[in-house]
Amino acid sequence: MKNGMLASVSFGALVLAMPAAAQEAPATPSPPTANAPQGAAVGTVTPEGQGLAEIVVTAQRVSESSQRTPLAIDVVKPEELQRQNVIRAEDLARTAPALAAIGGTGGPTTAFFVRGVGNGTVNSYSDPAIAFNYDGVYIGRPSSTSGVFYDLQRVEVLKGPQGTLYGRNATGGAINVIPNRPKLGENGGEFTLGYGNYNWLTGQAAVNLAVGEKVAARFAGTIARHDAFLSDGTGKQREYAGRAQLYAEPTEQLNLRIGLDYAHQGGSSQSGFYLGTVDPVFGATGFAGYKYTPTNFSRQQGLLDPASNALLSSRFVTQAGRAGAVVDGQPYNDDDYWGATGELNYKTDIGTLTIQPAYREAKLDYTFNGVFRQAGVKEKDKQTSVEARLAGKIGPSLDYLLGGMYFDENINTPNAFYDQSTLSPIQHFTTGTKSYAGFGKLTFRPIDKLSLTAAGRYTSDKKTFDGLSQVYILFCGNPASFPPNSCPTLPFVPTVRSTAEMESFYTSRGIPVTSVPLYVLPPFLGGSQTAPFVLRSPIAIDSGLKNEKFTYRLAAQYDLTSRNMLYASYETGYHGGGFSFARGVESYKPETIRAYTIGSKNRFFGNTLQINGEAFLWKYKDQQFTQFGYDLGSPPATVYLTRNIGNSTIKGAEFDVELLATPNTLLSANVQYLDAKYDSFVYYAPNQGLPPNTACGYAPITQTATDGSVLNVFRVDCSGKQAFNSPKWSLNLNAQQTIPLGSHKLVLQAGTRYRGSSYSSADYLSYLKSEAAFVSNASVTLSTDNERWFASVYVFNLENNQRLVGGTTNSAGVISAAAEQPRTYGLRIGGKF
Template sequence: MRTLFYAGTALVLAMSAQAAWAQDSAAQAEAGAPAGQGLEEIIVTAQRRAESSQRAGIPINVVTGAQVANAGITQPSDLSKIVPALNVQDAGGANKTFFLRGVGNFTVNGYSDPAIAVNYDGVYLGRPTSTSGLFYDLERLEVLKGPQGTLYGRNATGGAINVLPAKPKLGQTSGFITGSYGNYDSLNLQGALNLPLSEIAAVRVSGTVVNRDGYLSDGTSDEQTEAVRGQLLIKPSSDITIRVGGDYSHSGGKGVGSSYAGKYALNFQTGAYAFVPSGLDKSVGLFDPVAQAYRQTLFLGVAGRNAAPLDDDIYQDNKFYGFNGELNWDTDVGTLTVIPAWRKAKLDYKFGAPAFIGYIQEDDEQFSLEARFAGKRIGMFDYILGAYYYDESNKGNYTFAQQALNTYQDFRAKTKSWALFGRVTANLTDRLRLIGGLRYTGDKKRFDGQADVLVVVCTATNQFGVPNCPTVPLLPVTDSMSDLQAPFIVPPAGQARPIGTTEAILTRVTTAVHSPLRNHELTWRGAAEFDLTSRSLLYASVERGYRSGGFSLAAGYETYEPEFITAYTIGLKNRLLGNKLQLNLEAFWWDYKDQQIGRIGVDRNGNQGQFSQNIGQSSIKGIELDTQFLATRDTLLSANLQYLKTKYDSFVFTQPAAQTPPLTGCGKTLNGSIYTIDCSGYPAFNAPKWTLNLAAQQTVHLGGYKLVGSLDTQYRSKRYVQVEFLPQELVRSNWATGAQLAFGPEDERWNIAAFVRNLENNRVVVNTPVYGLGSALTETTSAPRTYGVRVNFTF
């Protein structure tokens, strides 16, 4: 009913506003005033050339820097509000997972590659953890949907997100400062200053500070970010432009938190689980005294006792650095672009969102160099040729402390990747174009790591056959095994030692991986574009994408192979009614093979761990409709509708039987000591069937001032948010509505705005980490209702 209400309201507004626009235009013509210019043209560089987004024959969503600021976007997880095809999950600490139409990265460690490429200022970011602290003073965001098989650096099976900062401007002294304050003691400051140094040089310096209390009762899901960026632009001649930049950001606070949804009680005789809700509100964080008391009711079957309170020493102290440059040299035969870049991240954080403590210490460093040449037309042909080189090294020390089980990982990983690429456009007529592209990529990887798993195993049982060691101590959070103290005596690998006189033992299993991995792949794109009119573009394409294989620190799953996706797209982009109506339609079908899926499971040695394997094959189909209507010169209506049908055609894996059966909503069969788990037929997770964004903006002129009101809402239908496909991981459909009212002069030198987001005050579940040892389900949720005031000054 609500969908029909919003759609009907939008339709009535559109029809009445169109009549008003016709009257307004006629009145202007009679008075001799110029008519409105229509919808804004947004220039994008998604295809490595400057063009209107309406002339780009690719599936793309574009968000301007002003829209980013108005939506209050400060972190990658906020992008889901304004890009219907995108879902971004906070996975604890600095970890982020990106999903586009059900395609994404399941793992977030330092030795796996993302499926959605995030590019900052033209530079590929190898680690999803390095995507914070970027969303300020932006020119725009470009979200490309589907594989990027020819023009983009690495591993873009699902899509790419281009984060493009505002650039220095020659001969201009300008800048802005924006500040907002709201509930949860939320402070958001950002600003920029553009200064000319001479006729041929300019500098731009910008920065941001975000400080907000946590959304949960224990202070988690807070935000503390500081970032600064500097850029220098030099144009020594009309043919050469040089730009260099550097940036730094820091993330602090406690990081994302979660709450207990409930626990799965196991009947040891039947092997069946029954879900028992916790009764705790979604606002009660895991470290709240009430939640800590609840935690002590969780039974750790392997240890034969209940869980202990979580160690509450959680924090983030993550630092990110980067330098990049861009040279553009226009010649008589084309334009040469060279982009060198260096980036470094130093991660140090503890998080507890999955109901155990993860202690991450990691250093990431990458160097990349891209050179491409956009040639001037030769006969009917336009072309781009390029080369790309990427060198990354990662060093990590991880502790995952689950009380009855501690995992210690030490690793070093290196990746070297190179590519040659090209794209040719044949302009068969003034209206018809055929496009072909190829990219040859070579990936060379090396991984050296060791994982030690220590498990507290109870050897005593009660009369019902249930493990029973009520006095056994649980493993503390430590940096390494050597930090453990009595009564824990760390045994040699593959052996066990008694834990005092508790009738429990401490076992140790070691997995070492020392392995190279090489992949070489040819990816391609074929497309056709036809101009139906000067403002209507019909396009179709087929593109092949690839993501390289990788490593896991788990016995039997040490390496996994590349995954592939082939995407078929047909689309229509229109500007109608004198450039006042935008109507874009896209239909797509993605064929996903050898899908890499990461999960927490039991490895071949019977130990719990996180690993990836090629167990997925899926089909993704859908339609997306994007429309904007400038009903009058002061009334803008927009709607974006996505229908998505996804299905795992094949999702079957095995795991050894442990003391407790696997916790899954999928079908499972036991054959000897091996479980076969079949999730085939389920939809992709993080992929709602329906997503609808509606927005309206109205401007009222008051003398030399104006009042701008805006209203937006988003609907997402039910969807799974984790791959266990448990009934409790199916999130019901929801709406999220925001509103803003801004006042300022017509010249927009300043304005003051009041805003509210999530009027419904729904804490929507976005992730459901399972604490396997305690058979507990936790929930990470979106922000509750937030509101505040924002002031902006420009000069």
């Protein structure tokens, strides 16, 4: 704590030392205003009509300049979203150094991390740790963040716990996706159309219509489709979406807006590629470690590629007593999302009342590969929410905001299966969440230049879970036998969706399906140390959780001048507990975070230089972590579970510089230094003779299984290791040069993104480290002076660097992994009418 605060004091002193004579600013801007009925425009120029643009945000539920907002926030403008080719949720990680997003291999799901805070939620058992808000509505499922990145006003990435004003469970931050709103008195539209390699077709269009003097409508749509990124035909995109909004101002005091949206996601996720193989090595004294052998396969050689399956099928699988495993399950997405949002703003003498009801629904049917032969989910999600806020002023020096939120989510998953060749859970379950919250914020200005803020939120979450996971585990006799038993004709687990199909498949072949391992039964009861069998191991959960928490924020802002300010804050965050289909570890408790921040936002030299920065220190407690692991069944089963693994300390600094070097030259840089380490990180792995393959320390201990038997396990201790998805250095550099050509102009853009090395798996093996890499992009755009039309050529990922994204070892000792998007290039045209 001491070191973190010393860094903060030094940072503040650096900003204070900057020359005040360079400011040349107009009068202090007015305080924040209540919600702008139509939303504020991105890129609005300053009152003088020159210099860097002002960006209006609603990160504090009121409209205010991002440069006047005492928060750690990145604002992504529409042109940046287009330049970085942001089409899906995981693409957002290209725009903000603090943000990491993992997606693309697990169907429609994207997992977000902000400065190492997040979780790998890829199922409906738990909630994401980063709040995703679309058009002001909290989205409960990470699978429902697709089909929204078009006709946008901006995207706000809030860094740090959002325990007062936003949604639920915002331990690490919030992502606010804000579409363009209808505009009164305007008739017109815009469109873009693009085509690139991989037959990548993209298109967006929007039309604004004035319906009388007090009513306006806006319609927008998008399409995105490309061929497979991988050699096995996986990684196709087939998506389209549409949005319709109606806005009315019947009186000066009242405005109403209704929005409807729909999105379809087809195509398929990428299957992944094989990074290498891992084998135990034995010497004269027994076990001598593990040997890693790289495959040297291309990162675009998919798992279903014949060469990939040739490698997999050559590997001996001890538990099955044979070789010959293959990946043959074809991934696909067939997912539909739709929603309705209403917004009412009513100006009263005491403030502006905002009421926003919303309903959203998703129907999911998808399969994917990765570490699986095939996995699939059929699911229906429904959520209803309503939020009410009253924002106003009491006298000239006190602003207030009061609000409440109700959230009700119901998930029905009639079928989910995860075929790992020797193990397959087949599941059905329902889960529900009811959440109530009340929140408020007061900002007091005791003197002209000083603002003090206190905000708080009380949250009550009630969760239920009712379901059955029937786990089938394939055995060739006793797996502890040495040398291992041989079952050369034993079929691997088939890709079936029902328990009846699974049991019929094996019993028709004379292989028993039993609830008791054959190798523990005496011969007169059918026991055998060598006969193959399938163990049926049911995991049933019918449980509920209730979590309650009060979180708060204290902040101070001091305006050095009208364009230079310092701020400091202390805030707390909370992420509720949840469930896992795992015996003995069916649920986990909430996690909490405390965050200290000091920062400064500045404009200099006639509003042509912007320098923002912050230093931060976060203390993370009872951190939740989701991974493949073993439960406390007898025998233990491989499951995907969430556990409270311990605590961590996260500290660092981030600087953002933007320079309008000439009226036609814009340069920007954003750099983050992050020191995120686990103070404590402990998990358990089964002891079946060989130690775990990990770079962490471990020791043999025992645990008690759910049936009372004793399990031999290893206690794995990764304390002191770098936090997941937390590169030490992250950097974005961009340059834009405009060349006037009479009534036209040529715009040259170039940029690069650097991410340092990081880990995303709990074994911390060197070959599973995501390597440091630069990813650069460039574009040349010709347009009219008024931008009525444009034509642009672009290239993304010039270096063709496909950074590693995780990796998991399957039952054959082969590591399946994923990689970032390859090089893409193409042409875009567009216009306004």
